[in-house]
Amino acid sequence: MELSLHEFKEKFNNNLFEIHWKHWTTLGTASHVKPEKYWIIDLESLIISTLTIGLNDKRLLSSSVEWLIKNGDWMNLSRLKRIVKIFSKPLPLSKEHLLSPEIFDLLLETYNKNARNKIIFKKTDLYLPEGNTFNEYKNIFYSFKIRDVVTKPKLQNPALLQLLLRGIFGIDARTEILIYLLVNDNGNSNSIAKEIFYNQKNVYKLLERWANARIVTKISQNKLSSYSLNRKKELLQAMGLKNMLKYLNWARTFLVLDQIAKAIAIPQWSDDEYLLSSFSRELLDDVKLIAKSLNVNVPEPTSFPGKRYFSPFASMALNILKKLNRKA
Amino acid sequence: MRQVEPDIIDEIFSALATQIGALGGMPLGLAVCGGTALSALGLVTRTTKDVDVLGVVLEDPDSLIIQKITKFPEWLAHAAGKVRRDFDLPENWLNLGPAQQVESGLPNDLEKRLVSRRYGKYLTIYFISRIDQIHFKLYAAVDRNDYHVQDLLALKPTEKEMEMAASWVLFQDVSEVFRSLLKDFLEVHNYGAIAARI
Numbered sequence: 001m002e003l004s005l006h007e008f009k010e011k012f013n014n015n016l017f018e019i020h021w022k023h024w025t026t027l028g029t030a031s032h033v034k035p036e037k038y039w040i041i042d043l044e045s046l047i048i049s050t051l052t053i054g055l056n057d058k059r060l061l062s063s064s065v066e067w068l069i070k071n072g073d074w075m076n077l078s079r080l081k082r083i084v085k086i087f088s089k090p091l092p093l094s095k096e097h098l099l100s101p102e103i104f105d106l107l108l109e110t111y112n113k114n115a116r117n118k119i120i121f122k123k124t125d126l127y128l129p130e131g132n133t134f135n136e137y138k139n140i141f142y143s144f145k146i147r148d149v150v151t152k153p154k155l156q157n158p159a160l161l162q163l164l165l166r167g168i169f170g171i172d173a174r175t176e177i178l179i180y181l182l183v184n185d186n187g188n189s190n191s192i193a194k195e196i197f198y199n200q201k202n203v204y205k206l207l208e209r210w211a212n213a214r215i216v217t218k219i220s221q222n223k224l225s226s227y228s229l230n231r232k233k234e235l236l237q238a239m240g241l242k243n244m245l246k247y248l249n250w251a252r253t254f255l256v257l258d259q260i261a262k263a264i265a266i267p268q269w270s271d272d273e274y275l276l277s278s279f280s281r282e283l284l285d286d287v288k289l290i291a292k293s294l295n296v297n298v299p300e301p302t303s304f305p306g307k308r309y310f311s312p313f314a315s316m317a318l319n320i321l322k323k324l325n326r327k328a
Numbered sequence: 329m330r331q332v333e334p335d336i337i338d339e340i341f342s343a344l345a346t347q348i349g350a351l352g353g354m355p356l357g358l359a360v361c362g363g364t365a366l367s368a369l370g371l372v373t374r375t376t377k378d379v380d381v382l383g384v385v386l387e388d389p390d391s392l393i394i395q396k397i398t399k400f401p402e403w404l405a406h407a408a409g410k411v412r413r414d415f416d417l418p419e420n421w422l423n424l425g426p427a428q429q430v431e432s433g434l435p436n437d438l439e440k441r442l443v444s445r446r447y448g449k450y451l452t453i454y455f456i457s458r459i460d461q462i463h464f465k466l467y468a469a470v471d472r473n474d475y476h477v478q479d480l481l482a483l484k485p486t487e488k489e490m491e492m493a494a495s496w497v498l499f500q501d502v503s504e505v506f507r508s509l510l511k512d513f514l515e516v517h518n519y520g521a522i523a524a525r526i
Contacts, residue, residue, distance in 0.1 A: 093347075093350045093351065093410070094350065095352065166451075200439065272346065274339075274342070274343050274346055275346055275350060277414065278343075278346075278347070278350075278410055278414050281413060281414060296523075301416075303418045305330060305336070305415045305416055306336070306339055306340075306343055306414055306415050307343075309414075
């Protein structure tokens with residue numbers, strides 16, 4: 001059955017926001033949504049994605065800011081900035097940016113006004129957000145008030161493995177490297193750094209140290225060595241985790257989903273199935289990666305010329321969201 | 329890869345207009361000839377592999393002027409590339425193949441006979457008229473036995489129209505060899521009286 005644009009927009013946004021609420025609920029934000037039980041949550045990706053789409057759910061944005069103010073010690077600022085960079089690119093076929101860095105500055109300013117520990121940052125003057133978007137964000141951040149809707153995260157929750165590991169190792173690349181090696185057979189410093197949004201040299205140094213300490217086994221392959229984690233089961237047991245939840249690259253996933261959310265909200269695009277179809281073809285390489293990891297079929301674009309691609313693409317996007325929203 | 333089917337010509341031009349707007353281009357007029365113009369005006373309905381652009385159409389208050397261009401502006405080439413991908417069209421689906429003709433001479437008053445169709449805010453396509461198609465098709469068909477001949481015959485030119493076209497093509501190629509080829513062509517296709525007169 002053909003999916004109408006109106007129907008798609010509504011379902012897409014509802015599902016996307018539900019995922020965000022689910023993750024924030026797991027982290028300790030009050031809501032009626034059940035917590036995440038299937039995926040490992042990625043804090044930095046969640047913060048940036050919530051900021052990106054937050055204008056359409058101000059309560060979600062405000063709750064996330066409150067969580068940061070109260071639990072910001074768990075946040076890895078340098079990783080956050082790396083992820084902001086990938087979200088700051090222009091939207092395909094548009095002059096608009098997915099997330100203007102000035103909006104990220106507003107988040108940091110609000111954090112600094114309210115949190116105990118301050119973040120030192122240099123204000124961006126690279127882009128000018130288009131239209132009223134920046135003012136709308138300003139209104140939200142300038143009128144921000146603590147509503148006491150946040151508690152501390154419960155680290156024993158398997159979805160919060162990232163925070164648990166940060167509790168053990170501290171806030172640095174070790175947590176994400178370990179998660180990567182727990183879910184993959186092996187990886188080299190390049191592939192790991194790219195996947196987890198850290199500096200490659202830093203990842204390499206840590207892996208070498210772990211190889212010396214026999215935490216990982218170094219497998220030499222030409223110039224670039226791969227590393228595999230030793231005694232995974234014992235490690236998980238030591239952390240009190242019987243089974244690991246599923247891993248997903250949430251930064252890349254949110255990046256694609258947020259771009260779609262932004263595109264369907266652009267007034268000139270909102271009724272243009274051709275433009276949205278064309279836009280979806282722009283995202284196709286990234287969408288295919290996500291769809292593959294979720295076992296979702298991507299409709300072949302050449303079979304649907306012009307605007308005819310919108311409906312099959314929209315159905316696939318909803319299918320992706322359904323899989324991301326699945327219960328344990 | 330797909331061809332430009334008659335039933336999606338308007339959709340393709342609308343898509344091109346949308347992309348021009350999205351990619352920051354300027355409003356533009358293009359003079360189009362060839363199979364696309366034939367199909368768009370319902371003169372000969374057939375698929376074509378490309379859209380032949382004669383040139384850019386500039387609008388004066390009282391008249392239209394076709395200006396030769398050697399290259400599409402970057403934003404138009406970019407927009408055409410997006411449309412190519414979106415409709416799975418051939419690489420050079422929008423091309424300036426016949427652009428040289430603007431310099432070597434167009435049939436008299438061709439601009440006055442252009443049939444315009446507007447696609448959104450950014451694109452107006454000016455299709456050449458039936459009589460001008462007869463001129464171009466005769467020129468292309470003389471020494472060939474391909475789709476140009478089929479197109480020309482499908483246009484069912486009257487004797488008067490064919491004679492006008494024959495006079496024009498003789499200005500395009502003044503060689504005796506060409507005159508002889510033209511005469512042969514006209515005779516073979518039942519326009520022997522014209523062949524005798526030229």
